[in-house]
Each structure stands twice: as C-alpha cells, then as structure tokens.
Amino acid sequence: MVEKLVIVGAGVAGVNAATKLVDNGFPGKNITIIDMGKDPYNRKYSEVMEGFLGAGGWSDGKLTYHTSIGGHMAKYCGEDKAMELFDEVINNFKRFHPKPEEVQCSDPQAEPDFIKPYFGLRLFPVWHVGTDYLHEIGKNWYDFLVNSGVKFKWQEKVTSIDFKKQWCRYKNVEDKFTRGIGYDRLMFAVGKSGIDFGKQLADDYSFPTEPKPVQIGVRFEAPQKHFQKLIDISYDFKLYRKFEEGVSLRSFCTNNNAAYVAVEETYGNHSYNGHAKKDEAFRNNMTNFGILMEIPGIEEPFAWSRELVSKVNKEGTGLYYSPTRKPSTTSEGETVSAVTIGEMDEVREAFQGYYKYIDDFIDDMKKVFPTLGDDYGVYIPEVKYLNEEVKVNFNDLSLVGYPNVHFAGDSLSARGISVSGAQGIYVVESMLEIFKEEKYSNHGDAISW
Numbered sequence: 001m002v003e004k005l006v007i008v009g010a011g012v013a014g015v016n017a018a019t020k021l022v023d024n025g026f027p028g029k030n031i032t033i034i035d036m037g038k039d040p041y042n043r044k045y046s047e048v049m050e051g052f053l054g055a056g057g058w059s060d061g062k063l064t065y066h067t068s069i070g071g072h073m074a075k076y077c078g079e080d081k082a083m084e085l086f087d088e089v090i091n092n093f094k095r096f097h098p099k100p101e102e103v104q105c106s107d108p109q110a111e112p113d114f115i116k117p118y119f120g121l122r123l124f125p126v127w128h129v130g131t132d133y134l135h136e137i138g139k140n141w142y143d144f145l146v147n148s149g150v151k152f153k154w155q156e157k158v159t160s161i162d163f164k165k166q167w168c169r170y171k172n173v174e175d176k177f178t179r180g181i182g183y184d185r186l187m188f189a190v191g192k193s194g195i196d197f198g199k200q201l202a203d204d205y206s207f208p209t210e211p212k213p214v215q216i217g218v219r220f221e222a223p224q225k226h227f228q229k230l231i232d233i234s235y236d237f238k239l240y241r242k243f244e245e246g247v248s249l250r251s252f253c254t255n256n257n258a259a260y261v262a263v264e265e266t267y268g269n270h271s272y273n274g275h276a277k278k279d280e281a282f283r284n285n286m287t288n289f290g291i292l293m294e295i296p297g298i299e300e301p302f303a304w305s306r307e308l309v310s311k312v313n314k315e316g317t318g319l320y321y322s323p324t325r326k327p328s329t330t331s332e333g334e335t336v337s338a339v340t341i342g343e344m345d346e347v348r349e350a351f352q353g354y355y356k357y358i359d360d361f362i363d364d365m366k367k368v369f370p371t372l373g374d375d376y377g378v379y380i381p382e383v384k385y386l387n388e389e390v391k392v393n394f395n396d397l398s399l400v401g402y403p404n405v406h407f408a409g410d411s412l413s414a415r416g417i418s419v420s421g422a423q424g425i426y427v428v429e430s431m432l433e434i435f436k437e438e439k440y441s442n443h444g445d446a447i448s449w
C-alpha cells in the first residue's frame, strides 16, 4: 500500500521534498501539501512569508553552499552527504529557472588584511539565483508538481495535529471553515511563519527540545560605494565578532547593486530583511545586511525576542533611524514601511543593554570603511525566531516517539534555503528507502509506483 503523505507548508523544505518523491516515481496523488498562503500565480510580491516556495524562495535567492551556514544539516548526516543534498537543492532551482546559465556562484578565498583588526570574515560559496526569477521559477516548479498529481490546499491554515490519531485540522483563512485530513506520514515544514504553531505542538506533546539562543538585531543600509572594496572580494560578505560575555555578532544576508529592504510580518509585528534584484533596471547602488546578535543564556528566548520586537514596533510597523538619511523605497517604488525616529533611547531600552554591541559593530565598520561616516540607516528590528529545536532521530528527522512525523526546514534547525531544502530531501530519502523495501516484500520484485 502506498502511504498518504501530508506536508504542512509549501515552503522550501516541503516543495523540495515533494519534488524528490515524484522524481523517484512516488505517486503525486498520494501527496497533499497544505499552506496558509497562495499558489505562485495568485501570490502577491509583497506576501513575503506565506505561499508557494515559502519565505526566501519567493523573495530572495542566495543559496549558501557550506555546512557552517544556514542552520544544521551536517550534524544529522555528515559533511559529504550535506553537500550532496545542497547540490540537489541548487539543481532544483536551476532546473525550474528560465535562464539557468545566469545562476552564478561567488566563492571568496581569503580574508583581506584591512578588516582583520576589527572583524573576522566568514568565507563560503553562495549561489545567486536572482530575486527577479524566483516567481517564474515558482510557477514552473508548481506546474511540474501539479502535473505530477500533487494536491495543494491553498489558504488553509493547519490549526491542530493529532499525532496519535494521525489527523490534521485546518481552517480556511477566508471563510474560516474547518476541515480535517488523515495521514500515514506527515512532514511539518511551516517555516518561520509557523514557529508559534511548532512551539504549541512541542508544549502540548511535551517534546524533548534543545534550547536556542536569541538572534536579534537590525537591518543596516548604506550606499554600496562605502563597502565596495569588500564586496569585490566577497559579494555576500559575513563579518563577525565575538565578545567575551558570549554574545556574538555577524553581518547577515548582504544585498548589493539593486538591494532593497523587505518588511516581514510575523505574529502581527514588523521586522526587516532584505533582497537583491538582478535586473539592471532595478539598480539603486545600495547595500543592506542584517547585523544580528546571538545572545546565549536567555530564558524563554522565543518569548523574549517577541516581546522585544513588539516594543520596537510603533503604529503597526518597525522603526528607522539614521543620523543623515531617509528610509529608502521598495523595488516597487514605495517607501519601506517604518516609523522614523530621531533618537535611539527607546530602542536601547527595549534591547535591555544589548544594543551597545550593535553600536560597537557600527563604530568599527566606520573605521574599516572610512567613507561610511554617518551615511547609513538602520531598520529595527531584524529577528530570527529560533524556536527550541525538537529532538529528532538523525536518520530521518522524525520525532522521537512519532516515527511517521518528520520536522524539516526552519521549524527544525534550518535558517536558510539550502539547509531547509536539504532537510526536506533528506526526510524523503529515508521514506523512499522504506517504501522500496515494502514494495520488494509485498511483490517480491521491484515495480514502479
């Protein structure tokens, strides 16, 4: 009997998982993907977090290619296997890309001397898909899955899962009508927009979890010319530093040339991220990146981060501070949503003393990039909501106690596209092995599904 698989979340992990299954002959009609967002034909550009290809698969497209970046993969399967899985994810993006030859890899080799007294530079390759192509990639990829028989339920929010009865309840986001679906196997891949749901399940079922540190900061934006000498060496540069108190900071997700700040809406609050366009028509010669602090030892890191985020939201949006500049525009020409503030006192207070590390980081950037001066702005806050990581079996990312329920992507321990996609594929590989064994034992011969 072929199992019925339900995937909660049509994001990077869920879509890569379904693709691996149908590529290996698993009947698409046995896969149902439920998502609270929209399909790629109806999803608006501004719907950053929800819908086909999830968050960064729709709004950005820098695929990191290293096991120390973007969350955990190697810890489950080893370095070599992790790299093999990243290759599969990158190949999937190329496969549905209208111009795959434009997918380029940047691979910086050495830390330049001029940053050394102040910062370390993480060196790793990144594949650039290009934001401009993501929507077309999404449509091509979606068509492939639909044509393979995969069933999608759009604008349906899964509200509860009964792991014992193997049953999900979901509610239509518009008509609020509740329905249910049973499964033999479930993949939980709700990304950042579903982290509160993951936490609720972990609490309800008392899953063993591993605590995660707080990751919070700001999105920094400045004219690109100030950073050009580093961009020439490393396009998506990651500056980092660690303080004796255990707090570490890193620049994160750098966008250049045609670089725009993006608003993320999570749990009713705004925070910031960024993306870059490839088309020259969008060039604005700006650079933006997150300055993220990792703060260990905070009790209830998720609740702490959410409270901080709500304190630095005003009039329903985040904050913008600059000594000299004004908020910039989105790629659609609209002003990036933010309340401009003239003083940082309320922000420093909300950060409970931790903002001094960001001040310090910015001050040292001014030394390393001397033309920068006060020619920058910060969007407050940028946040990575890292829920406590549920304990899973390393061979298939299934829950300890529920071997037919698999966690993948940002709901588990990923923080980026490559790792999320890789986790989705990894889960499915273990399932394919089981299904293959069942086929052999049922029929005594290998047959296609």
Ligand SMILES: Cc1cc2nc3c(=O)[nH]c(=O)nc-3n(C[C@H](O)[C@H](O)[C@H](O)COP(=O)(O)OP(=O)(O)OC[C@H]3O[C@@H](n4cnc5c(N)ncnc54)[C@H](O)[C@@H]3O)c2cc1C
Binding pocket: 008, 009, 010, 011, 012, 013, 014, 034, 035, 036, 037, 048, 049, 050, 051, 052, 053, 054, 055, 056, 057, 059, 060, 061, 062, 063, 064, 070, 156, 157, 158, 159, 189, 190, 191, 192, 193, 194, 197, 253, 262, 264, 273, 274, 275, 408, 409, 410, 411, 414, 415, 416, 417, 418, 420, 421
């Ligand atoms: C603006 C932006 C830019 C980014 N850029 C990059 C980048 O360039 N490179 C990179 O590596 N990473 C990037 N990221 C991070 C990256 O997007 C995520 O790590 C990745 O998308 C996680 O994949 P996922 O499948 O776990 O979740 P997602 O891709 O977020 O997908 C989760 C899906 O689950 C759905 N969902 C959530 N809750 C429910 C529910 N209860 N019921 C039904 N559906 C639900 C959501 O609608 C969503 O479609 C970016 C993120 C953002 C927001």
